Amino acid sequence: MASLLKRVQSKMFIFAHRKTLGLLDGEYGSVFKGRSLDFDELRAYTPGDEVRDIDWKATARHGSPLVKRYVAIRRQTVLLVTDTGRNMSALAVSGEAKRDIAVQALGVLGYLAHRHGDVVGLVHGTAVGSSTIPPRSGEDHLERLLQEVHRSTTLDGGPSGIGRQLDDVLRTFKRRMLVVVVADEVMPDAGTELLLRRLQARHELLWFTVRDAELAASNPADAFDVADGSGIPAALAGNAAVRAAYHQASREREQRRQDLFRRLGIAEGRAGSSTEVVAALFAMLERHRSRPPHSTGGRAAGRGQQRAG
Amino acid sequence: MELTFWWVLPLAAAAVALAFFLAARRRSTHDARPVAHGERLTALPEYRRALRRHRRWLAAAVASGFLFIAATALAAARPAERTTTQPELRNRDIILCLDVSGSMASTDAAITAVFEKLAKEFDGERIGMVMFDSRAVQLFPLSDDYDYIAQELATARKAFDDGGDSFFSGTWGGSGTSLIGDGLAGCIRSFPAAAAAGGEDSKRSRSIILATDNYVSGAPIFTLEQAAQLAKPRNIRIHALNPGDLDYGGRKDQPGARLRAVAEASGGSYFAPDSPEAVPGIVQKVQEGEATALKGAPQLIVSDRPELPLLAALFAAAVLLVAAWRIER
Numbered sequence: 001m002a003s004l005l006k007r008v009q010s011k012m013f014i015f016a017h018r019k020t021l022g023l024l025d026g027e028y029g030s031v032f033k034g035r036s037l038d039f040d041e042l043r044a045y046t047p048g049d050e051v052r053d054i055d056w057k058a059t060a061r062h063g064s065p066l067v068k069r070y071v072a073i074r075r076q077t078v079l080l081v082t083d084t085g086r087n088m089s090a091l092a093v094s095g096e097a098k099r100d101i102a103v104q105a106l107g108v109l110g111y112l113a114h115r116h117g118d119v120v121g122l123v124h125g126t127a128v129g130s131s132t133i134p135p136r137s138g139e140d141h142l143e144r145l146l147q148e149v150h151r152s153t154t155l156d157g158g159p160s161g162i163g164r165q166l167d168d169v170l171r172t173f174k175r176r177m178l179v180v181v182v183a184d185e186v187m188p189d190a191g192t193e194l195l196l197r198r199l200q201a202r203h204e205l206l207w208f209t210v211r212d213a214e215l216a217a218s219n220p221a222d223a224f225d226v227a228d229g230s231g232i233p234a235a236l237a238g239n240a241a242v243r244a245a246y247h248q249a250s251r252e253r254e255q256r257r258q259d260l261f262r263r264l265g266i267a268e269g270r271a272g273s274s275t276e277v278v279a280a281l282f283a284m285l286e287r288h289r290s291r292p293p294h295s296t297g298g299r300a301a302g303r304g305q306q307r308a309g
Numbered sequence: 310m311e312l313t314f315w316w317v318l319p320l321a322a323a324a325v326a327l328a329f330f331l332a333a334r335r336r337s338t339h340d341a342r343p344v345a346h347g348e349r350l351t352a353l354p355e356y357r358r359a360l361r362r363h364r365r366w367l368a369a370a371v372a373s374g375f376l377f378i379a380a381t382a383l384a385a386a387r388p389a390e391r392t393t394t395q396p397e398l399r400n401r402d403i404i405l406c407l408d409v410s411g412s413m414a415s416t417d418a419a420i421t422a423v424f425e426k427l428a429k430e431f432d433g434e435r436i437g438m439v440m441f442d443s444r445a446v447q448l449f450p451l452s453d454d455y456d457y458i459a460q461e462l463a464t465a466r467k468a469f470d471d472g473g474d475s476f477f478s479g480t481w482g483g484s485g486t487s488l489i490g491d492g493l494a495g496c497i498r499s500f501p502a503a504a505a506a507g508g509e510d511s512k513r514s515r516s517i518i519l520a521t522d523n524y525v526s527g528a529p530i531f532t533l534e535q536a537a538q539l540a541k542p543r544n545i546r547i548h549a550l551n552p553g554d555l556d557y558g559g560r561k562d563q564p565g566a567r568l569r570a571v572a573e574a575s576g577g578s579y580f581a582p583d584s585p586e587a588v589p590g591i592v593q594k595v596q597e598g599e600a601t602a603l604k605g606a607p608q609l610i611v612s613d614r615p616e617l618p619l620l621a622a623l624f625a626a627a628v629l630l631v632a633a634w635r636i637e638r
Contacts, residue, residue: 087345225347
C-alpha cells in the first residue's frame with residue numbers, strides 16, 4: 001500500500017499555502033495554554049503565535065519579533081482518538097469514504113505534531129472495543145497509525161460507538177495531553193457528554209467532525225445503512241416532503257450539536273471532504289485558542305501549569 | 310375449459326423462476342451507497358409515510374406483474390372451450406313433386422296444406438314445387454322466400470280443392486297422361502345444377518316428396534326407375550306418398566311395389582295413406598325422419614376463449630404502469 005502519510009502530505013501541500021502551513025504550525029504550537037516558566041529559547045515569531053508570548057524587549061533589540069519558548073511546551077503528547085467502526089467506512093458529504101477524510105485529518109495533525117517534536121498515540125475502535133497504539137515519535141510511527149486506521153475501518157467492521165474510545169482514553173491516560181477526537185456527526189448522548197466533560201477537565205480536547213453524506217440529496221441514489229444493511233430507496237430519499245423534513249431535522253440536530261460543544265467548551269472543526277481538512281483544522285485550532293477563558297479548559301490549564309512546573 | 314398449449318404454463322413458470330434467480334444474483338452485486346446514521350432519515354414520520362406508500366405501490370406492482378405474467382401465459386396457452394353440437398338441419402332443399410292427375414287432387418291438397426303451414430316455421434330450408442301430369446311444370450323454384458312460397462302453396466291448394474283446370478293446363482299436352490318417370494325426372498332436374506358440381510349447394514341435403522299413384526298411361530321418356538337413377542348421383546332422397554296403393558299380390562312389378570322400391574333405394578321412405586287426412590301425419594313423419602337421418606354426427610367445436618385472461622392482463626398492465634410511474638417518482 002502506498003504511503004498514507006505521503007498522500008496526506010501531498011494533499012496538505014496542495015490545499016495549503018506555505019504561509020498557511022506556517023500559520024497552522026503556529027496555531028498548533030499555541031494549543032497548550034499551560035506554560036512553564038522554564039525559559040528555553042527565543043525564536044522568531046511565527047504568525048499564529050500568541051501575541052503575549054512575544055518578548056518585546058528582545059524584539060526591540062533584535063529588530064524583528066521574537067517569541068519566548070518554554071520547556072513545558074516542547075514535548076507534548078498528542079492522542080488521536082478516532083472511530084474505526086463501520087460508520088466511518090460510509091460516505092461523507094463529498095462522496096469520499098469518511099475514513100479517508102479521517103485519515104487526512106489525523107495525518108495532518110500527526111504531521112504537525114511530528115514537526116513540533118511531539119509524540120503521537122492512537123486510540124481507535126468500535127463500540128465493541130478499542131485498541132491503543134502508545135504515543136511515539138517519528139514518521140514511521142505516524143505512518144503506522146494511519147495504516148492502522150485505514151485498515152481497520154471496513155464496512156463489515158464493528159458498530160461505531162465513540163463513547164467506548166472516550167471511556168478508554170479516560171481510563172488509560174492520566175497524564176495531561178492533547179486529545180483530538182476524529183469522528184462523524186455523532187450526536188453525543190448524556191453518557192458521552194459526561195465523558196467529554198471529564199476528558200475536557202483532564203486534557204486539551206478537540207473534536208474534529210467528518211460530515212456525513214446527505215441522506216436526502218437533490219440527486220438521490222439508492223443507499224444502504226451500514227449499521228444494519230437496510231436499504232434507502234432513491235425514490236423515497238428524493239421525495240420532496242421527506243427531503244424538507246430531513247433538512248429541517250438536520251439543521252436542528254446540527255444546532256444542538258454546536259450548542260453542546262459550545263456548552264462543553266470544546267472547539268469543533270468540520271470537514272466534508274479531504275480538501276477542506278486543512279482549513280477546517282486551522283479553524284478548529286483557532287477556535288480552541290480563542291475560546292472563552294471561563295471554560296473548563298481554563299481551569300485544567302492552571303493545573304497543567306503546576307504539573308509542568 | 311381446457312388449454313391447447315398447456316406446456317406454455319410450466320415454460321412461463323420456469324422463465325419467472327429464472328428471472329427471479331438472475332434478479333437475486335444481480336442484487337448481490339448491486340452497489341448502493343453506504344451511508345451512516347440512516348435512522349436519521351428513516352425514523353422521520355415523513356419517511357415512514359413515504360415508505361408505506363412506496364411499499365403499497367411495490368406490492369401493487371409485484372401483484373400486477375405476477376397477474377400480468379400469469380394472465381398472458383394463460384392466454385398464450387390458448388384456453389379453449391370444447392363443445393359438441395348436433396348441427397340442426399336447416400340447410401335442406403325439398404321439392405314437392407306432385408302428380409296432378411285427377412285421382413291425386415285430395416292428397417296434393419293435403420300435402421300443400423301441410424307445407425303451407427310448415428313454411429311459416431322454416432328457417433333456412435328451401436322449398437320448390439313441381440307438378441306433373443304428362444309434362445312437368447315448375448310452379449315455383451327452390452326458394453326460401455317463405456311468404457312467396459306460402460302464397461303459391463295457397464294458390465295451389467285452392468286449385469287442388471276446386472279442381473281449377475286452368476291452373477294445371479301446362480301439365481297437359483304430352484303423349485299420354487301421368488308420365489310419372491318424366492315428372493320425377495323433371496323434379497330431379499329442378500335442383501340447381503351447381504349441386505352436382507360440388508358448390509355451395511352441394512352441402513345441402515336434398516329430398517323430393519313425390520305424391521303419385523304410379524299409374525302410368527302413356528309412353529314416358531323415362532321410366533320411374535330411370536328417373537330414380539338420375540337422383541342417385543345427386544344424393545336426392547325420394548319420399549313417396551301413394552294414396553292409391555291398390556296392389557294385389559306381392560309381385561315386384563305392381564305399381565305400388567315399384568314406387569316403394571324406388572323410394573327405398575334412394576334412401577327415402579314409402580307411405581300409402583288411406584285417406585287425405587293421414588297425409589299431414591305422414592309429412593310430419595317424413596320431416597322428422599329427415600331431421601334425425603340428417604342430424605349430422607355430433608360435431609366437436611373447439612373455440613378459443615382468451616377474453617378473460619386478456620382482460621386480466623390488460624388490467625394488470627394498467628396497474629403495473631401506474632405503479633411503476635408512482636415508484637419511479
